């Protein structure tokens with residue numbers, strides 16, 4: 493019995509190592525121009541981004557619970573004191589995007605902004621039904637079931653009906669687009685030629701620059717429609733997902749065509 497259980501767990505253990513454990517923590521500068529600096533912090537394959545503009549700092553997403561100090565260390569290594577970050581926008585309320593929000597809110601007074609549609613998910617601390625999209629995702633699902641993050645409350649909930657929000661009120665040039673493809677309260681952030689898309693799409697585990705369908709998606713068709721909406725924004729040249737990536741917009745176009753052909 494023990495052996496059977498052990499064997500059953502094996503793919504999960506291997507998969508978890510592959511997805512969460514193997515990649516080293518890294519900070520990658522995405523843009524460093526006269527307009528702004530954007531840095532990606534990758535911990536356990538969960539991307540957190542910080543945008544700096546005119547002395548203002550905006551964080552996008554918050555990674556997995558338990559990884560607080562790893563993100564802190566990466567930020568400090570890139571010359572960013574977390575205490576100087578004003579706001580964090582969560583692309584959605586899943587555990588690997590909102591996991592350290594409570595920590596950054598409590599310790600550094602960072603205001604947490606999320607989609608109002610994800611409030612029930614955030615009140616459940618991320619313990620919600622996920623819809624696996626593949627066998628790999630089903631295995632991954634076994635490791636995530638019932639997991640919760642430290643509780644927090646949104647400082648501001650953006651309603652899906654409020655339309656596009658100008659990031660100027662957070663000191664940054666860009667837009668916040670309520671975008672319910674992946675969860676009811678998902679949001680996409682566009683800054684210059686960059687789109688930060690959360691889990692609308694992800695990069696490949698072995699080929700991070702190749703767009704692929706996310707592990708968990710309850711309404712694939714709606715999600716594809718939403719991807720096409722972002723594709724229609726001519727200024728967007730680069731897509732930055734929550735996991736792996738980034739990829740050029742043209743690669744997302746190829747992905748969408750393949751999906752439609754299937």
Ligand SMILES: [Zn+2]
Pocket residue numbers: 584586589674691708
């Ligand atoms: Zn998600």
